[in-house]
Amino acid sequence: MTPGEEIAVLKAKVESLIADLKEVKDDTESLKRFQSWLIGLWTGAGIIVGIIGNSIKTKLGL
Amino acid sequence: MTAAGQILIWGAAVCAVVGVNAFDRRNPDALGVSLMILMMWCAQIILQSLYTPPASMQLDSIMDLVAGLVVLAAWWTRRSAWKLATAVLFLVMILNHAAFWLSPRGEEAFLTYLKLRNSLFALQLLCVAGPGVRYVGNRVAGALSPRLRRHIGHVPHQGS
Numbered sequence: 627m628t629p630g631e632e633i634a635v636l637k638a639k640v641e642s643l644i645a646d647l648k649e650v651k652d653d654t655e656s657l658k659r660f661q662s663w664l665i666g667l668w669t670g671a672g673i674i675v676g677i678i679g680n681s682i683k684t685k686l687g688l
Numbered sequence: 689m690t691a692a693g694q695i696l697i698w699g700a701a702v703c704a705v706v707g708v709n710a711f712d713r714r715n716p717d718a719l720g721v722s723l724m725i726l727m728m729w730c731a732q733i734i735l736q737s738l739y740t741p742p743a744s745m746q747l748d749s750i751m752d753l754v755a756g757l758v759v760l761a762a763w764w765t766r767r768s769a770w771k772l773a774t775a776v777l778f779l780v781m782i783l784n785h786a787a788f789w790l791s792p793r794g795e796e797a798f799l800t801y802l803k804l805r806n807s808l809f810a811l812q813l814l815c816v817a818g819p820g821v822r823y824v825g826n827r828v829a830g831a832l833s834p835r836l837r838r839h840i841g842h843v844p845h846q847g848s
Contacts, residue, residue, distance in 0.1 A: 656716045659766075663720030666758065667727060674731045677747065681738060 695733060698809075702726050705813050708820035711827070717762045718819040721774065724755055725816060742788075742798060749785035752778055774815045781808045 627635075689697075706726050709718040728751050736744045756778030763771035788801040 652714060656714050660716035660720065663716055663723070667720070667723055670724070670754070671727055674727070674751075678731065678734055678738070681735070685738060 698729065699733075701810075701813055702729050705817045705820070708817055708824055710820075712820055712823040715819050715823070717766060717768075717771065718816060721759055721762065721771070722816050722820075724758065725812065728752075728755060742793070742801075746789075749782060749789065752781045752785065756782060768819075770815050770818045774812055777808055777812045777815060781805065781812075784808065 702722075702725060706719070706722045709715065709722045712718065731751065732745075732748060735747060738744065756775055759771055759775045759778060763775055784801060784804050788797060791797065
């Protein structure tokens with residue numbers, strides 16, 4: 627293998643690694659954003675359950 | 689249609705939107721918004737079983753306001769057309785709530801309110817399903833295209 631070919635192979639490998647790294651970075655960012663969504667949804671669900679629970683208590687006269 | 693039938697159809701539609709958005713792991717906002725809509729829909733069904741309409745719909749305006757603000761915040765931090773369209777639909781929904789609750793109400797006004805509300809909800813579901821449907825469509829097209837090419841390659845040319 628000539629030095630030029632070796633450089634081409636290495637360049638391809640580095641480009642592939644950069645692409646993989648970008649994919650991992652995107653995945654991590656998406657996961658973090660979804661975690662924020664989950665926290666918000668659980669909070670919202672808690673508030674809704676609280677309000678509806680209070681409504682049920684009022685309706686039952688408790 | 690019966691109330692149970694309506695609940696079944698709307699429930700299936702909301703769950704389908706969540707399901708189709710769950711495929712795309714790179715779009716957490718689509719899954720988040722669809723889960724939020726599912727949660728709100730469940731809360732509305734519970735309230736409908738506790739109270740008779742329109743009293744059962746009093747909380748809907750607040751829930752839609754909060755949901756609209758959340759979608760707007762999601763659009764602000766990561767822009768895309770479907771989020772803006774959904775936020776606009778939430779705004780129209782809030783205006784619909786306001787028009788109904790702030791004006792003198794009658795049977796006719798309630799029916800108009802319900803029709804507009806259901807139409808807006810269906811449009812919201814379509815908007816939120818958009819990214820998931822596009823993703824699944826691309827994946828299916830990507831999986832089918834080599835087979836299609838192979839299949840077309842084997843078909844003898846007509847008229848040659």
